[in-house]
Amino acid sequence: MTYFQRGLLAAVFMLLGLVFWPLLAVGGLIAWTVYSDIRDEPERKRQEAEIEARLNKPITVEDMRRSCESPAEEAFFDAMVSAYGMTVGPGCIKGDGIQLRTQIGLGQLRIGRGSAWRQFRGDFLIDDKLVVEIDGATWHGSPDAMARDAARDEVIHAETYTVLRIPASVVFATPAEAVRRVEDVRRRLSVAA
Incomplete structure (x- = not known):
């Protein structure tokens, strides 16, 4: 799933969480994973480039x-x-x-x-x-x-x-x-x- 799709899913769960509170926690967890992936993406891309360079060196x-x-x-x-x-x-x-x-x-x-x-x-x-x-x-x-x-x-x-x-x-x-x-x-x- 893309970041946008996961963010949308998090928003839906959070809205539904207003009615059924455990879904609020699920939405928050999904939102946290999106944030973590976005934050870690530059490092992940750097590591992938390093591995690719090592394999093709x-x-x-x-x-x-x-x-x-x-x-x-x-x-x-x-x-x-x-x-x-x-x-x-x-x-x-x-x-x-x-x-x-x-x-x-x-x-x-x-x-x-x-x-x-x-x-x-x-x-x-x-x-x-x-x-x-x-x-x-x-x-x-x-x-x-x-x-x-x-x-x-x-x-x-x-x-x-x-x-x-x-x-x-x-x-x-x-x-x-x-x-x-x-x-x-x-x-x-x-x-x-």
Whole structure:
């Protein structure tokens, strides 16, 4: 609703509040929300412009590589950059028909009983459809870690992404195989679309 429509609704409720007093409070509440929104609009617009600028800011390959959180992620990143000739893009790096982002916020997950919800990130996002997770044996090898990863995958799938998990050992031993796995999933996604 526009400010005018909400203001008109507040006035109607306040007039009706002369007959049925609880409606006066409802009208006052609506009027207060209109006032608050008008007062906060400049700050909200500034924040939206800042977010838009950050999303579209050109990012260099070096800047993005620094956001990798493990040697395995760095190795995968280097393999993708090399395979696709990636360079600067708006909010991502691009090359040969592919775009790549790192450390993308994906959702919230409760880890363990009674614990709080925690935001989690995906290692890589390719073409805004494919989440690539690089799984090291130390962090992802235990039964608890596998259950946590399965729960994360459910959340990611619910947000309409596809998940590809690549073991760190594959990335280190044969980086080309990791790139081939990404290409296979990208091909399947383009056929399904």
